[in-house]
Amino acid sequence: MLYRLQCAWRRFWSGRYGFDTLHWLILILLLGMTVVRVFAIPVPLQIILAVCSWLLFFWGVFRALSRNTYRRAAENHVFVRILRGFTGFFVLQRNRIRDRKTHVYRRCPACHAALRLPRIAGSHTVVCPRCQQRFDVHI
Secondary structure: OHHHHHHHHHHHHOOOOOOOHHHHHHHHHHHHHHHHHHHOOOHHHHHHHHHHHHHHHHHHHHHHHOOOHHHHHHHHHHHHHHHHHHHHHHHHHHHHHHOOOOEEEEEOOOOOOEEEEEOOOOEEEEEOOOOOOEEEEEO
């Protein structure tokens, strides 16, 4: 009986897109809207949040059950690229703080990539790993 149920569940999800990074963001937004809606006193604000949360819910269910996996993967790829733009800045700042005693961070003048260089006093010639540009750095 349990085996049949597992097989039916697998057949149902076969070919469907399922869960990805964008789906998890939708779930977090739904949770946040629900918490805000519980504490939101004005009725019009509660109604607006309820409508938005239902729309988010149906969008998340639609994405998870969709059989157009190529389109959903493309949506998720765009979202992840945008998210990486925001989180990349904070990761770089965290790394700068963590490495402040042993390394310095400099930008390549050609491609503006952040380079992590060992903290060795003096002038050095650096080759950017992204664009192969050579430039001098004084530490």
